[in-house]
Amino acid sequence: MKKELITLQNISKSYDGQLVLDDLNLFIRENEFLTLLGPSGCGKTTTLRILGGFETPDSGKVIFDGSDITTLPPNKRQLNTVFQKYALFVHMTIAENIAFGLKIKKKSASYIKDKIKYALKLVNLEGYENRMPDSLSGGQQQRIAIARAIVNEPKVLLLDEPLGALDLKLRQDMQYELIRLKNELGITFIYVTHDQEEALTMSDTIVVMNQGYIQQIGTPEKIYNEPENAFVADFIGDSNIIASTMVRDELVEILGARFACVDKGFGENAPVDVVIRPEDVELVAENTGTIEGVVSHIIFKGVHYEMEVMANGFEWLVHSTKMFPVGTKVGIKVDPYNIQIMNKPVSEDEEASTVNE
């Protein structure tokens, strides 16, 4: 396991009496691509700004490589930020933009020249030295913003929704570009986004946040396949979340029907939430499923059909490559491994503060 580079200890922050981060604890390893994922107002950007030095937490500590940097100003930190909407210096050429940090550090002219060349090559914009930022497209400006940050050889690159202003196709291209950059540079990326697809594609570790609390930390696979609570399940991808009862270990009663599952330790007849991903719902011929239902909607999505199946009073969301016309009577089956059981939160407060790390 790689060593911890940054540790956030008991960070709290509020604006105008409104709590944005509440006792947040998080560590970030060397060479990790870590994504802070959550809806707007969840505290992800504030966390990033605290890391960058643009905000000071009300309480708690930021430890970077063994030393406390909580109150260190941004210009003294060994990390660089790629801002939302690029924040390029519009009165300078591309070369001057990239050279900005190096000139401040009083590097030699030849060193700066080499670095500009290297950085432009890295972001595939060779020969753009003398252009002005305004003459570049959004995607190109974003790559310049990245080049401007990485020439300073930071240990950590902070990225604040850098792809938010780009169109879909460009966003997907840039995702691959960012993964390539991270691997070539071998540094830590801390990425903030509200886009779950972006997070799943690029990250080594995803931190799902809501209302200032960390909801779950894990690999993309773990977050997607084993969400720890209904918020995570709902936020990451589509899902069927159904209030159910755990009859005993490895047996759960969903909408009156009993399904085999693989989870244990919830007790007997305990109320739980069950998450079943739409692609894990298997539609079979009438009278052969665990539950019987009727197809009520169907939409063609390209790779698959998205169907809604009304069964035992619940509208099941189903993704399948097989087509069942509206009105077809079908059976529903779910593989035991694809049923994810979650503890039911007792109150809304508890829902927000469930942290298992």
Next chain:
Amino acid sequence: MNRKKALQAPYLFWSVMFILIPLCMIFYYGFTDKTGAFTLENIMAIATAEHAKALWLSMLLSLVSTVLCLVIAYPLAMILSSMNVSQNSFIVVIFILPMWMNFLLRTLAWQTLLEKTGVINNILSFLHLPALNIINTPPAIILGMVYNFLPFMVLPIYNALVKIDKNVINAAKDLGANQVQTFIRIILPLSIPGVISGITMVFVPALTTFVISTLLGGSKILLIGNVIEQEFTRAGNWYLGSGLSIVLMIFIIVNMVLSSVFDKDGEGAIL
């Protein structure tokens, strides 16, 4: 189309009646003598010692006032732009309040304050301090110009400063720049368009004023504005007055062309 033309008509009428015709008249009088014959005499009259001196003094005083306005306005605009909206609007109101009062009234007020036996000197003598004798001197005129035209410098600079994205400033800090470096390399260059239009908006009215120099300079100090005014009102020589006006207009146009070269974004939007 006709409807559009009908809507334009009042503006067209206005432009012709109150801008185009007076301008043509200025040019007519400027280039003719009393017999109606063409002459450059009225234009060349600027070269006479008396007129050249007035123009030179006008330029000097407007330049000093503009520099003083800039020095005072820039920090003020920075303070205003760094405040949040609720504090900011209060300060702006405090600052703009005097502007709602009549220009003439404000200048007259300064006359009363600065007089030999005026309010300021009364207070100074009460405190046994030496009297302030600047009324009817160039410093009094500069004071009047700076006081009256300061808001015209503050507002464009303020507008340029608030338009700078906070993240651009954060990016500079993020890349290692300290406060001073951030100011010199980022904030100052990005605010230049505001500074340029501020300079124009102060320099041009300062150059052409005759009210401030009349009230605070007594009749001893003649600026080019006073000379022109006197040609029209007292000497009744419209020909000379128009000729000198044309010269002054050329100076103003040169100033505006220069500033529009620097102010590409049209921050001031005068030309």
